[in-house]
Amino acid sequence: xxxxxxxxxxxxxxxxxxxxxxxxxxxxxxxxxxxxxxxxxxxxxxxxxxxxxxxxxxxxxxxxxxxxxxxxxxxxxxxxxxxxxxxxxxxxxxxxxxxxxxxxxxxxxxxxxxxxxxxxxxxxxxxxxxxxxxxxxxxxxxxxxxxxxxxxxxxxxxxxxxxxxxxxxxxxxxxxxxxxxxxxxxxxxxxxxxxxxxxxxxxxxxxxxxxxxxxxxxx
Numbered sequence: 573x574x575x576x577x578x579x580x581x582x583x584x585x586x587x588x589x590x591x592x593x594x595x596x597x598x599x600x601x602x603x604x605x606x607x608x609x610x611x612x613x614x615x616x617x618x619x620x621x622x623x624x625x626x627x628x629x630x631x632x633x634x635x636x637x638x639x640x641x642x643x644x645x646x647x648x649x650x651x652x653x654x655x656x657x658x659x660x661x662x663x664x665x666x667x668x669x670x671x672x673x674x675x676x677x678x679x680x681x682x683x684x685x686x687x688x689x690x691x692x693x694x695x696x697x698x699x700x701x702x703x704x705x706x707x708x709x710x711x712x713x714x715x716x717x718x719x720x721x722x723x724x725x726x727x728x729x730x731x732x733x734x735x736x737x738x739x740x741x742x743x744x745x746x747x748x749x750x751x752x753x754x755x756x757x758x759x760x761x762x763x764x765x766x767x768x769x770x771x772x773x774x775x776x777x778x779x780x781x782x783x784x785x786x787x788x789x790x791x
Contacts, residue, residue: 585691592616592707592715593689597651600659601677604649606713613646613736614709617727618692620701622654622662626726630704631663633729635672644736645711648676652702653687656680697722706732708739745790758787 586593596605606614617634619627634648641648652659663674679686681702687693692702704721716739721727738749747759763784764770770783778786 586689586707586715586718588715588718590715591713592709595686595689597679597681597686598656599649599677599679600656600663604677604679606709609647609649609709610713611711613644613711613740614649615641615646615732615736616649616651616690616707616709618651618687618690618702618705620698620704620723621652622658623665626724627652628662628666630726631666631674632670632672633727634676635674637729637733638675640733641736644740646736649679650676651679651681651686651692653681653684653693653700655682694720708735710739710743741790747788747790750787758789761786761788 592606594606596603619630621627631650634650638648654662659678659680663678667673681687684693687702690705690707692705693699694703697703701723703723704725704727706717706719706721706727707715708717710716717735719727719732719735734754737755738753741755741759742748745759747761750757750760753759758779761773761778764773773783773786774780776786778788780786
């Protein structure tokens with residue numbers, strides 16, 4: 573008799589449009605709680621390990637876009653399962669060798685508590701390091717977007733900024749954004765839900781391919 577293979581996930585992952593898992597953690601800026609970021613957008617991201625080449629380039633890149641994130645009301649919070657002493661030594665090394673001061677806190681997650689809550693450790697990629705995960709949490713503490721990258725691939729900061737812009741635009745104007753959207757491009761008007769609304773849509777002055785796909789310019 574063949575043994576049945578279970579397909580039930582062993583780890584509970586966070587879900588979009590639900591409250592982000594709460595936590596309290598030691599960081600390079602002291603003890604921090606997720607609730608400390610309430611009323612602000614937050615990017616929580618993990619990196620595999622301190623003193624590694626790809627991660628170092630990412631921290632330089634995150635620092636470069638940090639002023640743009642601040643303009644958008646977004647905070648940054650890093651994480652790996654290294655100690656706080658390792659984080660401090662690494663950021664000091666980056667400042668000494670590359671002249672860049674890391675301005676945001678980094679969680680020391682030695683017990684893997686936060687990493688487990690957010691599904692950052694994926695055994696198929698690594699059993700001892702966190703993958704390159706990105707979580708965007710809105711001012712109400714709701715998880716709005718997730719991106720996972722393998723250990724070998726550094727993240728694209730331009731896409732992270734674009735995603736923040738898209739989420740904030742959708743919230744402000746109650747619209748959707750098309751593929752490759754950039755601020756200033758046309759946005760998508762939510763599709764009609766009745767036949768009558770579909771008829772009205774075609775007379776509303778939007779740029780329509782058909783009743784279900786209409787765009788407009790904001791402002």
